[in-house]
Amino acid sequence: MRILVTGRDGQVARCLRDLDGNGREIVCLGRPDLDLTDEASVAAAIAKVEPAIVVNPAAYTAVDKAESEAETAFAVNAQGAETVARAAAEAGIPIVHISTDYVFAGDKDGAYVETDETGPTGVYGASKLDGERRVAAANPQAVILRTAWVYSPYGGNFLKTMLRVGKDRDVLTVVADQHGTPTYGPDIAAGIIAVCDRALEEPGGAWPGIYHMVAEGETTWAGFAEAIFAASKKRGGPSARVEPITTSDYPTPARRPANSRLDSSRFQAVFGHRLPDWQSGVDRCLAALDRA
Numbered sequence: 001m002r003i004l005v006t007g008r009d010g011q012v013a014r015c016l017r018d019l020d021g022n023g024r025e026i027v028c029l030g031r032p033d034l035d036l037t038d039e040a041s042v043a044a045a046i047a048k049v050e051p052a053i054v055v056n057p058a059a060y061t062a063v064d065k066a067e068s069e070a071e072t073a074f075a076v077n078a079q080g081a082e083t084v085a086r087a088a089a090e091a092g093i094p095i096v097h098i099s100t101d102y103v104f105a106g107d108k109d110g111a112y113v114e115t116d117e118t119g120p121t122g123v124y125g126a127s128k129l130d131g132e133r134r135v136a137a138a139n140p141q142a143v144i145l146r147t148a149w150v151y152s153p154y155g156g157n158f159l160k161t162m163l164r165v166g167k168d169r170d171v172l173t174v175v176a177d178q179h180g181t182p183t184y185g186p187d188i189a190a191g192i193i194a195v196c197d198r199a200l201e202e203p204g205g206a207w208p209g210i211y212h213m214v215a216e217g218e219t220t221w222a223g224f225a226e227a228i229f230a231a232s233k234k235r236g237g238p239s240a241r242v243e244p245i246t247t248s249d250y251p252t253p254a255r256r257p258a259n260s261r262l263d264s265s266r267f268q269a270v271f272g273h274r275l276p277d278w279q280s281g282v283d284r285c286l287a288a289l290d291r292a
């Protein structure tokens with residue numbers, strides 16, 4: 001099974017690449033070979049690689065910067081995603097597209113299910129929501145996986161920021177009124193592969209659609225930071241005390257949802273796959289960083 005993955009060095013792309021082998025060939029292509037904003041490059045990449053399925057994690061992910069770069073965010077996350085989905089459809093192959101908890105407003109009490117009303121609070125979320133709609137419209141064999149709070153040994157993410165800042169500071173202030181689920185990149189990659197397997201085993205099956213796919217459990221950014229430092233301290237790494245603050249104490253250009261908890265039951269039922277709990281990912285990520 002050959003899988004074409006968009007973006008070469010994104011967190012999710014790198015985690016997918018780690019799963020190359022065992023009858024799976026994972027080809028990650030990024031700019032300039034595959035540019036979401038260049039239709040010809042996308043079509044050429046699919047023609048060259050001849051994949052059985054395309055996975056699209058490439059995206060404009062700078063949440064705050066997106067507020068002042070809306071045009072670029074939409075060009076990549078909305079039009080760009082549609083371009084990939086359409087090129088896959090023209091080749092007669094499915095697409096697994098990655099989306100985000102930030103499509104929601106965050107004012108629900110419990111965890112969000114797929115049928116809940118969306119209502120992004122910022123440009124990044126709005127561009128990703130537009131992308132979801134365009135992908136579903138362009139390719140009848142599309143799976144849209146909404147995940148959240150991604151971290152991994154690769155690229156930039158909250159866990160790596162905490163370790164970096166924790167080196168020089170005894171106390172860190174972190175928002176404690178935004179709720180969600182940190183989800184470890186390699187677990188996302190494994191979930192994506194479960195979807196690919198199913199899509200290729202059962203063409204024409206009832207699997208297309210939107211799914212929430214996050215780790216088990218929930219916390220806040222402050223809770224995540226505390227878990228990172230507790231695990232890091234045990235391994236002799238950097239540690240800091242976390243002082244919980246409110247969102248209003250930490251002004252940012254983009255407003256984030258107060259609640260972005262996602263209910264993964266539909267994903268678990270349809271694909272027979274469950275992601276591990278979020279805390280276990282923290283330990284595995286620190287172990288992977290120590291090995292690197």
Ligand SMILES: NC(=O)C1=CN([C@@H]2O[C@H](COP(=O)(O)OP(=O)(O)OC[C@H]3O[C@@H](n4cnc5c(N)ncnc54)[C@H](OP(=O)(O)O)[C@@H]3O)[C@@H](O)[C@H]2O)C=CC1
Nearest residue numbers: 007009010011012035036057058059061100147148149150
């Ligand atoms: N990170 C997170 O916390 C979350 C992410 N998601 C979603 O998951 C997916 C993967 O996220 P993650 O791996 O963290 O993202 P990253 O920011 O780590 O990687 C994004 C990748 O997209 C590439 N890219 C950007 N623009 C283009 C373009 N025009 N053409 C081709 N490639 C492009 C980037 O390339 P370059 O490095 O050259 O810029 C980079 O390799 C995204 O769709 C994101 O919206 C969902 C929930 C949470």
Ligand SMILES: Cc1cn([C@H]2C[C@H](O)[C@@H](COP(=O)(O)OP(=O)(O)O[C@H]3O[C@@H](C)C(=O)[C@@H](O)[C@H]3O)O2)c(=O)[nH]c1=O
Nearest residue numbers: 061063100101148149150158161173174175221250256
């Ligand atoms: C670094 C830092 C952040 N924060 C707050 C700001 C923010 O509310 C929250 C998270 O900060 P970040 O900017 O790292 O996270 P952010 O970029 O908002 O992360 C999001 O990225 C996109 C791509 C997604 O799709 C989302 O699922 C989510 O993971 O923590 C603190 O309170 N203290 C700190 O020291």
Ligand SMILES: [Mg+2]
Nearest residue numbers: 061062063064
């Ligand atoms: Mg950030």
